[in-house]
Amino acid sequence: MLATLEKHLDLLVANGETALLTQLSHGIEKEGLRVDTRGVIAQTAHPKALGSALTHPQITTDYSEALLEFITPVCATPEQALDHLAALHRFCFEQLGDEELWAASMPCHIGTEADIRIAEYGSSNIGQLKHIYRVGLEHRYGKMMQTIAGIHYNFSLPDRFWPVYQSLTGAEGSTDAFRSAGYFKLIRNFRRYGWILLYLFGASPALSTSFMQGRSHQLERLGDHTLYLPHATSLRMSDLGYSNRAQSSLNICFNHLDTYAASLNEAINTPHAAYEKIGVKVDGQYRQLNTNILQIENEYYSDVRPKRVTFSGEKPVHALMSRGVEYIEVRNTDIDPLKPLGIDLEQARFMDAFLITCLLCSDDLVSDAECERIAANHQRIVTRGREPGLMLACADGERSVAERGKQILEQTLLTAKIMDEQLGGRDHENAVQAQHAKLEDPDQTPSAQVLRAIKESGLSYTDWAMAQSRAHRQTLSQVPLSNSEHALFSEMTGRSLAEQEEIEAQPQPPFDQFLAEYLAQ
Numbered sequence: 001m002l003a004t005l006e007k008h009l010d011l012l013v014a015n016g017e018t019a020l021l022t023q024l025s026h027g028i029e030k031e032g033l034r035v036d037t038r039g040v041i042a043q044t045a046h047p048k049a050l051g052s053a054l055t056h057p058q059i060t061t062d063y064s065e066a067l068l069e070f071i072t073p074v075c076a077t078p079e080q081a082l083d084h085l086a087a088l089h090r091f092c093f094e095q096l097g098d099e100e101l102w103a104a105s106m107p108c109h110i111g112t113e114a115d116i117r118i119a120e121y122g123s124s125n126i127g128q129l130k131h132i133y134r135v136g137l138e139h140r141y142g143k144m145m146q147t148i149a150g151i152h153y154n155f156s157l158p159d160r161f162w163p164v165y166q167s168l169t170g171a172e173g174s175t176d177a178f179r180s181a182g183y184f185k186l187i188r189n190f191r192r193y194g195w196i197l198l199y200l201f202g203a204s205p206a207l208s209t210s211f212m213q214g215r216s217h218q219l220e221r222l223g224d225h226t227l228y229l230p231h232a233t234s235l236r237m238s239d240l241g242y243s244n245r246a247q248s249s250l251n252i253c254f255n256h257l258d259t260y261a262a263s264l265n266e267a268i269n270t271p272h273a274a275y276e277k278i279g280v281k282v283d284g285q286y287r288q289l290n291t292n293i294l295q296i297e298n299e300y301y302s303d304v305r306p307k308r309v310t311f312s313g314e315k316p317v318h319a320l321m322s323r324g325v326e327y328i329e330v331r332n333t334d335i336d337p338l339k340p341l342g343i344d345l346e347q348a349r350f351m352d353a354f355l356i357t358c359l360l361c362s363d364d365l366v367s368d369a370e371c372e373r374i375a376a377n378h379q380r381i382v383t384r385g386r387e388p389g390l391m392l393a394c395a396d397g398e399r400s401v402a403e404r405g406k407q408i409l410e411q412t413l414l415t416a417k418i419m420d421e422q423l424g425g426r427d428h429e430n431a432v433q434a435q436h437a438k439l440e441d442p443d444q445t446p447s448a449q450v451l452r453a454i455k456e457s458g459l460s461y462t463d464w465a466m467a468q469s470r471a472h473r474q475t476l477s478q479v480p481l482s483n484s485e486h487a488l489f490s491e492m493t494g495r496s497l498a499e500q501e502e503i504e505a506q507p508q509p510p511f512d513q514f515l516a517e518y519l520a521q
Contacts, residue, residue: 005411008360009418011168020161021356021415022422025074025327026081027154030335030342033102033147034066039466041110041147042066042099043117049095051493052500054121054130058088058492063134063146065117068092068101074154078348085341090481091489093473103469104337105236106207107147109225109462116143124503125514126313129289136288136295139278144211148241149335151343154307155355156327176324180257182359183306183325187254188366189358190304191374194332195381195392196408197354199401200435201347202233202385203336203446204241206454208462212240225460233385233447234334237303237378250293252300255365257325261317264300267293268317290519303332303378315521328355336446337465338453340472349431353416354408361411370395386442405439 012018034042046053046061050068053061062069070088075081092101102108110116118134121127137146162179171178206228212219217240219227228235235241250267253259275291289295297316308319308326330351335342366374373393381401384390391398409432416428438445443452454464481489508514 002361002407002411004363005357005361005414008165008169009414012165013418015164015168017161017164017168018418019422020158020164022419023076023158023161024352025076025154025156025158026072026078026348026352027074027327028072028081028085028343029069029152029154029329030085031062031067031069031149031151032335032342033064033107033149034068034096034099035102035108035466035469037098037100039100039108039462041108041115043115044099045117045120047095048497049493050092051496052122053119054124054127054496055499055503056492056496058489059092061119063119063137064143065119067119067147067149078345078352082341082343082345082348086476086479087481087485088489089341089476090479091486093477094481100466100469100473102149102465103335103342103472104465105149105204105234105335106241106461107144107149107211108465109208110144110147110210112213113143116147118143118146122500122504124500124506125508125511126503127500128511129515129518132286133289133295133298135286137299139287140275145241147211148236150236150331151333151335153330153333153343153348153351154327155330155352157356157359180306180320180324183328184254184257184260185363186328186355186359187304187306188364189361190328190330190355191254191366192370193354193358193408194303194330195377196405197330197332197351198234198237198378198381199385199405199445200350200438201333201336201446202237202382203334203338203450204234204236205229205232205447205451206461207235207240208460222455223460225462226454227461228451228454229383230451231384231387231390231442232382233445234332234382236334237332238382239379250300251368251371252302257306257320260306261321264294264297264317267300268295268297289515301331303330305329305331313518315518318521330355334446336450337468338446338449340475346431346434349416349428350412350435353419353428353432354412356419357412357415360415386445386448388442402439406436409435409439 036042046065050059058071060069061067070085072081072084075084118138121130163175166175166178206226209225209227212227219229222228252263270293271291272293278287280286280288280291294300306320306325307329308323310316310319333343377392380390380392390401392401392404413429413432416432419428420426442448454461457464
């Protein structure tokens, strides 16, 4: 990792091209449950004052009707992305009335699965497709999983970076192909080293007992209504959260774009016996889009995804194959309930330096044996990451979390310093250096701080997280929306509602035909 990273950083420095490492594009997607005054999942429909969940570009829903999702536009800096995310929160708070926005990844108290409404997107074919996909998730995995929230961090380098980097490294072929290959190299190294993000920023060590109702588990009790693991970092990213037994047999290959697309396509087109028993259309009602291992690509849960903006009705894998990778979506970020936005600027700056480091280091492909080590390390970190003496599986034997973590931080620091030389100041260097304390003292990690705060409060997980939700609302609301922000969001709301009406007013083919044509792409 280190030799290649240093070589590529030196090439960029020697050729005066390091400014390209600071001209990044950022976007943040953040989910959050709407809850009522008792800290129970909201039963109300998506507020019309927030616009149409189908067509609004920045406020929608994901999975359940109560699970809001905020989507920032593409921003030149993480500061701009976080500022816009804060404005979206403020606008939302104005429309929620007595409801609160849940400040944690693992959900509030939920009486039964019947209390979870599946997201609805209107009567159009595309709206029905989105709804039926989520009905399929209910039949396959249950509804509880559709109440978990997270943060997706979208990241890309400027278009001008790729021909420069290609020239410096002497790679052949088209620049578009080189860009896609570069992003897949980033993804491979992210999968190797991304466990450190779960250790440093994981913030879901506990959950409500209601989340595990009717399921066997090995969690420990903290009072009558809270479950936890003493050294967990991110139960959201464990098999208690985004799990899929049918997917465990998949071998999605992240080595190349074509192998990735081929392995995803195979999963999308391979029937699964258990899903065949569910049926597709039963008594005139759809239960799922199809009976395959994956209904669509989005059903494949991964820490990181290659992405490309799609056209309306276009499948993501088709967009990737047609036009290549455009950006990376990091998906393993918990909502930190100790932070008003769930993420802060220091974390975002660290992410930027870490992702560039993943791009500029080793070009090695991931073997089947390494895939197994990656999966094993992931499981150890999310459930036992702060355990004293915990070891990780490496190609040359086992190494401690602290030893491997320090190596990754030292390499990320090289990138951070190059970025800071261009930008002035030491913001990225400081963001990396701040993480060393967490490796030296696991009690300084967010997961340890969250667990300690719950214990010291004497409250249940739900009551503690509800208090955090109210506190964050008060903090964020102290800065009012500007007139221009209010006008922007109000205009988006009205336009999105009008757009949904226009879509639904247009002649459409029968849904059966629409679905067949969509799946045939």
